[in-house]
Amino acid sequence: MADRKLFAGHAVRRLRRQVGLTQAAMAEALTISPSYLNLVEKNQRPLSAALLVKLAESFDFDPRSLAAGEPGGGEAAIRRRLADPLFADLEIDRNEIEEWLAGAPGGAEAFARAYDRAGAGGGDTTEGVADPVAEVRREIERWRGHFADLDTMAEALADELRLGAGDLYGAIAERLRVKHQLTIRVLPVDVMPDLLRRTDLHARQLQLSETLDPASRTFAAAFQLAQIEARGEIEALAKGAGFADRAAERMYRRHLASYFAAAVMMPYARFLRGCEATGYDLELLQRRFGAGFEQVAHRLTTLQRVGARGLPFFMVRIDRAGQASKRFSGASGAALAEAERRCPLWRIHHAFDRPGALAVQLVELEDETRWLTLARTVAPQGRRYGAVRAEFAVGLGVASEHAGTLAAARGIDLRGEATPIGLGCRACLRSDCPQRSMPPAGRVLSINDRERGLSAFTFAGD
Structure with missing residues (x-):
């Protein structure tokens, strides 16, 4: 990932216009030819490390802005939106998308915002009403899920806390007490029947439910510390x-x-070293860092520090009905993370049959991309005996070409047979799938009383 070519013509063009320079004038300032700058702006040449340094030195350009500056989240994110059955008849290819992003980045960004605001193609949102979840997901996607300033500050704080005590929870509790005059109090579930965490500023207490496990208590204490000590960065x-x-x-x-x-x-x-040393062994990482499965899974999607990137994982969390409550694509560009629906042949659904067990599967999408996926159930904290038991399945995935070093990939031929899956029946054009529940959107059904194929739905174009 570290040597991946960086195409950022839109960002260079935006910077040039902000400083009011022609291509010739900026090229002269950067000691490059105007023709080369023109190719960079059109995304026909990558942004080299040397040119990136010159931009930073000459124009006070912050390279971190590239993570948040690609129109619509970049080519992969635009392609995911255009995979909606609504656009099936347009047959827009990758070259057209690249030309669109290079030639009209503002138009691409406007399309992405309009599509997201409409609830990903007119899903479940009310017309004219903004969907805050979609807006937040779009902003997280613009940053590839990685916030460098927060990571740097948290890492420094973690090192400081380790010097004071070996127990992270105890160290955070002591810091809250001494530096911020907040004590942690664990309360019985009868006192906090409907809450897991509450900050009582009058009593100067962070009150936690006794139903929280150790990892969740540490996370809640660290969350409180974030609201105080990282307030400026978050703001x-x-x-x-x-x-x-x-x-x-x-x-x-x-x-x-x-x-x-x-x-x-x-x-x-430390976490990246742990990942690389263990082959991204999720169970070992949980134990080593005192975290829960879902916490580790989400953290894997954020490892995008310049010069020290981890593998590009995506993560989704679904319920038994297949509804997604969390989706993080990180730097993976995975359509599996962005799709509104999921394929029943993907074993993330099977995880509910074996609670707590890890389901590993090699899958292949219609565009021939292959992914090694891992799935396991998780249960939210705060459940009392006799109460409704909530359960979710967390799915992780990484492109098969990056999965060779994973502990979970041992014994799996990553170039061998993979399960063919789609992005839900309405977006899937596989004609030979016996699991199909409905025809694909935008295709005309073909009904033949004399024949019956594997699927009850045959359609034009088969």
Whole structure:
């Protein structure tokens, strides 16, 4: 990943226009030819490390802005949106998307915002009403799920806490007490029947439910610390997002505080070393960092520090009905993370049959991309005996070409047979799938009383 070519013509063009220079004038300042700058702006040449340094030195350009600057989240994100059956008849190929992003980045960004606001193609949102969840997901996607300033600050804090005590939870509790005059109090479930965490500023207490396990208590304490000590960084990121909806801004702030808390529990450099040393062994990482499965899974999607990147994982969390409550594509560009529906042949659904067991599967999408996926059930904290038992399945995935070093890939031929899956029946054009529940959108059904194929639905173009 570290040597991946960086195409950022839109960002260079935006910078040039902001400083009011012609291509010739900027090329002269950067000591390159105008023709070469023109190719960079058109995404026909990558942005080299030397040119990136010159931009930073000559124009006070922050390279971190590239992570948040690609229109619509970049080519992969635009392709995921255009995979919607609504656009099936247009047959837009990759070259057209590249030309669109290079030639009209503002138009691509406008399309992405309109599509997301419409609820990903007119899904379940009310017409004219913004979806705060979609807006927050779009902003997280723009940053590839990685917030460098928060990570750096959390890592420094984690090192400081380790010097004071070997027990992270105890160290955080002591810091809250001494530096911020907040004590942690664990309360019986009868006192907090409907809450897991509450900050009582009058009593100067962080009150936690006794139903929280150790990993969740540490996370809750670190979340409180984030709200105090990372307030400035979180405030800057929230303002920079420019949300018009107040609920979206609050949700984004909560995500950033959670990000900081996870980064304190799993400091970037130590966590990445642990990943590489164990082959991304999820169970070992849980034990080593005192974290839960879902916490580790989400952290894997954020490892995008420049010069020290981890594998590009995606993560989704679904319920038994297949509804997604969390989706993080990170730097993976995975359509599996962005699709509104999922294929029943993907074993993330099978995880509910064996609670707590890890389901490993090699899958192949219609575009011939192959992914090694891992899935396991998780149960939310706070359940009392006799109460409704909530259960989710968390799915992780990484492109098969990156999966060779994974502990979970041992014994699996990553170039061998893979399960063919789609992005839900309405978006899938596989004609020979016996699991098909409905025809694909935008295709005309073909009914023949004299024949019956594997699927009850045959359609034009088969």
